[in-house]
Each structure stands twice: as structure tokens, then as C-alpha cells.
Amino acid sequence: MDLSKLTIADARDALRAGDYTATELTQAYVDAVEGSDALNAYSTKTPEKALEMAAAADKRLAAGDAPDMCGIPLGIKDLFCTEGVQTQAASHILDGFKPQYESTVTTNLWNAGAVMLGKLNMDEFAMGSSNETSYYGPAISPWRRGNDDTALTPGGSSGGSAAAVSADLCLAATGTDTGGSIRQPAAFTGIVGVKPTYGRVSRWGIVAFASSLDQAGPMTKTVRDSAIMLKTMCSHDPKDSTSADIPVPDFEAALTGDIRGKKIGIPKEYRMDGMPAEIEALWHEGAEKLKAAGAEIVDISLPHTKYALPAYYVIAPAEASSNLSRYDGVKYGHRAKLKPGEGITEMYERTRAEGFGPEVQRRVMIGAYVLSAGFYDAYYLRAQKVRTLIRQDFEKVFADGIDQILTPATPSAAFGIGEMADADPIKMYLNDVFTVTVNLAGLPGVSVPAGVDHQGLPLGLQLIGQPWGEADMLNTAYALEQASSFTAKPVKWW
Template identity: 75%
Template sequence: MTAPNDLTVAAARDALRRGDLTAVDVTRSCLDAIDGADALNAFAHRTPDLAMDRARAADARLKDGNAPDLCGIPLGIKDLFCTQGVPGQAGSRILQGFRPEYESTVTARLRDAGAVMLGKLNMDEFAMGSSNETSVYGPAVNPWRRAGDDTALTPGGSSGGSAAAVAAGLCLAATGTDTGGSIRQPAAFTGITGLKPTYGRCSRWGIVAFASSLDQAGPMTRDVRDAAILLGAMAGHDPLDSTSADLPVPDFEAALKGDIRGKVIGIPGEYRMDGMPDAIDALWRDGIAMMKDAGAEIRDISLPHTKYALPAYYVIAPAEASSNLARYDGVRFGHRATLDQGDGITEMYEKTRAEGFGDEVKRRVMVGTYVLSAGFYDAYYNRARKVRTLIKRDFDRAFADGVDAILTPATPSPAFALGAMQDADPVQMYLNDVFTVTVNLAGLPAIALPTGQDGAGLPLGLQLIGRPWGEAELLDAAYSLERAAGFVARPDRWW
């Protein structure tokens, strides 16, 4: 019999309604799994008492017979989401001791839907990273390992704790955020499904900001159906967020028909990168064949400005980060440096930020400040914004020409070893986002799902990109690909 913590959200929902399990049963199973998984370092702050209280409340709602889909479902929450009374540091020392007095809109919606919060999940500091190695909590560890090799691997980033927790069965699903691939890349590295919705589909209110025009919350789950269920609870208009779209939320789960006959799937030639590993190229070709066999029309397309996406992203994102992170000064909340006699407010700012921010955050803040400075604003920031417009126009033309979804690799490699890139040029780490950043720049929805494994047994994922506000159709296409791929592998328990 499948342990409760290893169930999908849909399976647990059905078992709870039949009375085969209680929310307390499922929650206790997850808490036991978390207690036995210290080696993964996925949870940064655990909330077992709160979890059991919410589980008992969920059971009462289930007994009354009018509970929503997520009632009694245990979730992990990325440390970027503010949760009332629970520590939230965004993976940074500078927010040490911060306990928000308010709840983010997304987590409030999940709470109101009866979901059970198990705790806060590890992540790269302020969501800046692709390996979860910039975290003040130390790196999260991928539950997958290469066959015959005990080397610790990255779960990806910045939502590495979320990915590791879902893949290892520590929670049934988790929240993530995606600024340049931070849901989709770790999902691909850990053999789970990660959905980045259209910009504005989920409220950003109460989520610690990295790059405000790029950040978007989304679900990280074991399969496509669970992603549809979770997104339905997370999404919706929020008057507290000026970028939140006032649009109805479809029934995403009901849209899962798995019938893509007659749909047009675009294959962008620009994503065939020099030096692409054979395993990634073969995975992509297999995915194309699966969608063709399912009845889709495969069409080669061009997204000519793709090659400029990564440099444009690494101008825009640091520029917005330098503005957003200016609020962390040691005055109002979080860490404050110990001052020497005679130090003034300038010294307090300097020492607090020097102690509180990690090296990667400092690097991006300095880059962002530079590209926004007088004399360089037009040369870098304004030029990057123009490139962003051209990238969005490429996608608009593809969709206007009848393309329903675009299929690409999710990552340029399988999960790599922790520490493998620490001494490398930072650009080498940034290249992990090469297939994902275009989606954020264009504000589009995209989903990563596992469709195969490499020669060492590590999971590999493909990415589907959809039309703006077309999450229902995107999830349906992903559901078809998921069924064709038949990926059911789980990591061997070593932790």
C-alpha cells in the first residue's frame, strides 16, 4: 500500500473524501518523513504543531461534507512567501528573526482552501541562484543520485527545497516562484512537474520581491493533474497587487482531456544549442515524436531574438533586484550589524548589508545599480527592455500563426554535483536558465515535466510554453505528453 506521504494530491483528495484516510493521517505521515530527511535539508522552518491544528480543522470540514479540493492536503511553502507568525527569511541572513504579521495572498488562499502547511522550504537567497547553494540554510540536496555514485547533487534553484521535498515525498506538493526558471529548472532536475503561470495569474502580494516584472508564483507537484488542482486554488485577482489580472479562473482540472489531435506544436530552431548533450537532444526528439503520435501537428518555428534573452534577463533582473533590496537596511526588521562607537547611519547600512547579504546577492545588486546609473541606463537597461519587447513579439507572431504550444528542453543538462560550479565563472551558472528566461521576459505560462532519464538514471524534463492566459490548454497538452512518456520513476531512498 502506498504510504500517505507518497500519494498525489488527487489520490489523497479522493481517499480523504471516501474516509479511507484522515487529514491527520496524511499530515503525520509527512511530518514523519520530514523528520527522517535531515540529509536533504529541504525544510528551513518546520511547523508541526500548526500543521496538526490545521489537519484537525480540515478533518472537521471533511466530515461536514463541503470541503474544497485541497482540504487536508499537506503542502510545503517556499521561504519566499510570508506566512503569519512563522519565520520567513527568503534564504537570507539579513531577514533573520523576521516573523511576518500578515499572510501572502497565495498562502492565504491555500489556507482558506483547507491546505495544511508543514513548514517553510529551503531556497536560494532572495531566489537568486540555480543550485540552492546561495541559501543561508546551506544547500538543499537532490534526493536523486547517479547510479552507483554517492555524489550529492543539486535539486536546482531557486526553488530547490520545494523540488527536493516533493520528489522525496516529504509533502504532497509545494509552492515555488519563478523569475527566470526557478520552478521549471528544479522540477526537471528532480523528476517532478513545475508550472510557471502567466504573469499576473497569481498574486505577488506578500511574496518577497526579487524582480517585480518577472516574479510569478506557481505549483510544484508530482504530476500534471496535481498542478492543475493547486493552480486553481492559488490563482485569482487580488486588489492588493496592481499587476494581478482581473480575469476568471478556469477549472484547470476539468480541462485535462489529453486530446491534442489537430493542435500545432512549435519547435523553435534557436533552442538547438551548440554543445547540447546527446541525452537532452534525444529527449527532445522523443518528446516531438510522442506529441506527433498523439495527433499533434509538429511545426518548425523561429524565435530569432532568443540568443539575446539571457543577457537581457541578467540586466533587467539585477536592476529590479537592486531597487527591491534597498529596503533591507537594518532599520525596520531583520538583521542589524553591531556598530562601533562613532558609527552613523551610513556605517549601519554598509555593515548590515555586508553581513546580511551573500556574495551572489551582492553581485547582482552591484550589477543592477551599475546598469541603472547615470550614463549607463540607456546603454544597458533601456536596451535590455527593448530586447524584451522583441522577444515577446517573437512569441506573439508564433501564436498568431496558429501555434498552440511550443516544446523545448527544460534544462541544458541533468542535475549537477553540489559545489561543481562554485569556483566557476558565474556566467556558467547563469547558463542553466538558457531555456527558461525567455518565458519570464515575455510573461508567458510554461510547464516542465519529466519525460525520461539519462544514462546515469537521473530525470530529464521537457518544457511546454503556452499562450498568455492559456494555462488550461497548456496543462492539457502537458497531460497528453505526460501520459505518452509514462514517467513513474522515483529516487531510491538513501537519506
């Protein structure tokens, strides 16, 4: 079988038809993963578990009890707790952590018969846009700039997921998105990534970064695959009080490709100074394609867009400083060695100094500062008010009848590993400029591969949907995908 062309939809049909078994399919991926160390996409490989799960899937297939995801080999971001399997959030501070429980999202996938190939590399605690903050070292993109062998980033924080899907090291992967961590890496690697509406997917058992922004979603080769996988990931979960108790639609059934009469908004504030002409052209062509498919293109305004990044960099670190206070060297993971006479405060402080990387330390400290007495109103409360205004921007355009909003997914194509090393942190933060508004407003967003740049690297477009409007949003994404006919694949060098 040719893994480079395989999709979840194809594999589902082939498995049910008996063209091959889940065990054969899984073995093909286990072999591909085995030969992929140069990409550093997998932080933990679980081939034996994968083959056991595949055998169980084969039994269900034989019995005619095979849900859509039955026998589908997946990679799981290291942020998801997986029972008995190392889960470290790519951090030194969680060294050797083996959860005693399973996250709700992965439980849903395994209940549907999906197969786990292993855990995927990521930025430490999902803080980063290039996978370079990982304690495991960066995941490397399978993509290259023509014949230039410079190692490129697959993006972040779900960089291992993006690298693994685009290099055919799994059929699909889970990701999480706090400010763009699914959509930016998906755009950098020519795949589809969905961030659902806040509350659509349970956060239980996912290592928390910023709880009011975090949401898990699928990273797949096609929009249809995302629709299939998302449906399985979603559920109402009493263990996550923000999980929505509303029915989960059949997202795949919504993919008709008919978008006649849909109103697609083009926000003028997303036309940034210094944006590469290629991105501008891609965006324009995307709008033209949707128009040709019968949608109406409408210029809109989201006036508070420019304040989204600074608001995010108050709110996300504030929540992170609180969430990450649990890593203290007592309950799990790394504990620093003490000198004679030192006590528990030194243990906390040294454990966290040794265990957290520089970017995580920076954000935890920024968070502690903006929440501290005397600064809370000036930073945190102000940012929460700006967040209200950002959400209201979207509410207004949706109330005016806009169905989805089309924007670029990222301000550039993938950059080289190390190329941002000397830039200040703010420059790296700009990667999220088009995606972060969506998290602040709690909306669904999807990144769709739409073209390649002059170096042959993938570029993506983002569609933003109405709250709980994933089905309609994915249908527009499907129409865009059909019109873009993106078929580029990285040439295997690893």
C-alpha cells in the same frame, strides 16, 4: 499508506471517501519530514501548526465542505510570508523575521483547507540555480547518480520545494519562478512545475526579487496535481496591481488528453551548441509522442532567443537592486554592530555586507550600475527594448496558429553540489537558457518529467503556452506525461 505513490488527486478522493483522515495523512508527512534532515529541504518545520490545520480540515471533510485542497499537506517556499512563521528568503539579512501578515497565495491555500508542514529551503532571495546561495546551506536532491553518493543539487531557486516533493516530504509545494526557478528544479528532480502567465497569481506577500518577472506556481508529482493546486493559488487580488481580473478556469477539467489538431512549435534557436545528445534525443522523442497523439509538429523561429539571458541579467538585477533596498537594518532582520563614531551610512553598508551573500551582493551592485546615471540608456533601456523584441517573437508564432512550444527544460541533468564553484557566474546563469525567455515575455510554462539520462537522473521537457492559456498548455503537458509514463523515483538513502 504509501506516500511515494500518493498524489493530490488520490488523497483528495481518499479523504472525501473517509479512507483516512487529514490528521493521519498529515502525521505520516510530519514523520517523513522529521527523518529528512540530510536533505536540508525544510528550513522551518511547523508540525504542531500542521496538525492543528489537519484537525480543522477533518471537520470540514466531515461536514461535506471540503474543497479540492482540503487536508492536503504542503511545503511552502521560504519566499512566501507566513504569519507568525519564520520567513527569511534563505537570507541572513532577514534573520528571525516573522511576518505579521500572510501572502495572498498561501491565504488562498489555507482558505481551501490545505495544511502547512513548514517552510522550504531555496537560493537566497531566489537568486541562484542550485540552492547553493542559501544561508541555510544547500538543499540536497534525493536523486543520486546510480551508486555514486555524490550530493547533487535539486536545482534552484526552488530547490527545497523540488527536493521535498520528489522525496515525498509533502504532497506538493509552492515555488516561485523569475527566470526558471520552478521549472529547472522540477526538471532536475522528476516532478512537474508550472510558471503561470504573469498576473495570474498574486505576488502580494511574496518577498520580491524582480517584480516584472516573478510569478508563483505549483510544484507537484503530476500534471493533474498542478492543475488542481494552481486553481486554488490563482485569484484576482486588489493588493497586487498587476494581478489580472479575469476568471480562473477549471484547469483540471481541461485535462482530456485530446490534443488532436494542436500545433506544437519547435524553435530552432533552442538547439544549442554543445547540447548533450541525450537532451536533443529527449526533445525529439517528446515531439514524436505529441505527434503520435495527433498534434502537428511545426518548425518555428524565435530569432531573439540568444539575447534573452543577457537581457535578463540586466533587467532582473536592476529590479532586484531596487526591491532589496528595503533591507537596511532598520525595519526587520539583521543589523550590524557599529564602532564608536560610526553613523547611519556605516550601519546600512555593513548590515548589507554582512546580511547579503556574495551572489546577492553581485546582483544588487550590477543592478545599481546599470541603473546609474550615464549607463541607464546603454544597459537598462536597451535591455527593455530587446525584451519587447523577445515578446514579439512569441506573438508572431502564436499569431501564426502555434498553440504551444516544446523545448528542453534545462541544458543538462542535475550537477553535483560544489561542481560549479570554480565556474564563473555566467556558467551558472546558463541553466536558465531555455526558461528565461518565458519570464521576459510573461508567458506560462510547464516542466514535465520526460525521461532519465545515462546516470539515471531525471530530464524534463518544457511546454510554453499562450498568454492565459494555462488550461490548454496543461492539457498538452498531460498528453506528454501520459505518453512518457515517467515512473522513476529516487531510492531512499536519507
